[in-house]
Amino acid sequence: MEKVIKLSQIKKAAQEAYDETKSLTGGKNANYIPYLANIDSNLFGLSVTLLDGTCINLGDTEYKFGIESVSKVPTAILAMIQHTPKGVLEKIGADATGLPFNSIFALLLENDHPSTPLVNAGAISACSMVAPQGDSKDKWTAIVNNITELCGSAPQLIDELYMSETATNFNNHAIAWLLKNYNRIYDDVDMSLDLYTRQCSLGITSSQLAIMGATIANKGLNPVTKLQIFDEEIAPKITSMIASVGFYQHTGDWLFTSGIPAKTGVGGGVMGVMPGLFGIAAFAPPLDDAGNSVKAQAAIKAFMNKLELGIFKGDTVKIIND
Numbered sequence: 001m002e003k004v005i006k007l008s009q010i011k012k013a014a015q016e017a018y019d020e021t022k023s024l025t026g027g028k029n030a031n032y033i034p035y036l037a038n039i040d041s042n043l044f045g046l047s048v049t050l051l052d053g054t055c056i057n058l059g060d061t062e063y064k065f066g067i068e069s070v071s072k073v074p075t076a077i078l079a080m081i082q083h084t085p086k087g088v089l090e091k092i093g094a095d096a097t098g099l100p101f102n103s104i105f106a107l108l109l110e111n112d113h114p115s116t117p118l119v120n121a122g123a124i125s126a127c128s129m130v131a132p133q134g135d136s137k138d139k140w141t142a143i144v145n146n147i148t149e150l151c152g153s154a155p156q157l158i159d160e161l162y163m164s165e166t167a168t169n170f171n172n173h174a175i176a177w178l179l180k181n182y183n184r185i186y187d188d189v190d191m192s193l194d195l196y197t198r199q200c201s202l203g204i205t206s207s208q209l210a211i212m213g214a215t216i217a218n219k220g221l222n223p224v225t226k227l228q229i230f231d232e233e234i235a236p237k238i239t240s241m242i243a244s245v246g247f248y249q250h251t252g253d254w255l256f257t258s259g260i261p262a263k264t265g266v267g268g269g270v271m272g273v274m275p276g277l278f279g280i281a282a283f284a285p286p287l288d289d290a291g292n293s294v295k296a297q298a299a300i301k302a303f304m305n306k307l308e309l310g311i312f313k314g315d316t317v318k319i320i321n322d
């Protein structure tokens, strides 16, 4: 079916989705990272970026929260830019785990394979793949520059969050050393884990994440800066990874009910990619049992359902200005 949506309808759907989900309660801040436990749980923002560069921002969309696991997406893209999608598939994989993000069991079950760069094991592995090998400073610059290009503006390290995570990431140490044991770490172990921890501690806004989502939805061309950030062929690859594991053990339920591939982080952010149409992001700290923001999920779902959109619907959708 050919479906035409007006810009005013999109703005209205975003406003209604925001208003209806604003007072939702439920969930609680991540408490295994001390810094995150203390963030104001009433913060809430919803951002949509269309492929013509139009940005819709409602609520706390300029608040810099911890990007956390949403950072796995840009670094997977960077690994694909530097090593091709095939290289990442061979070295890490592109499978769903169906298990929590920090699962050691997943690593053992998958026969030594990290599965996907969008869970902790694969993300640490992806950080180890980032060039130039052996140079922590230049690797970090490459990771940050890539995020900056995808968002069109720079993220900012939250030092307190970085220290908080570094002091408590024992589980991730275990994952990193298991990866080393299985030859799935392609640089120094401690350096790779540190880069992963640092990228998770970057402060980002929902407006920046919506632009990143839109850049992916737009085949690598940032719709705000108009710069081509990555090769077209990477867009369907990263979107398939997001679709298959973006919500960890709740990914199927999420896709079934929302119709949009999206990636979450325990900082409360969710970034969605609607190929050919828009990027969307929401942020609210309280999380469900899988570490996914309760309110951000509700807001994005409400937006999708109001516009009757979904990647599996098979509609050709056109957005027009009115």
Ligand code: GLN
Residues within 6 Å of the ligand: 067, 068, 069, 070, 101, 102, 120, 165, 172, 197, 200, 264, 265, 266, 267, 291
């Ligand atoms: N830094 C967090 C961790 O490694 C990220 C987890 C997440 O956002 N799901 O535990």
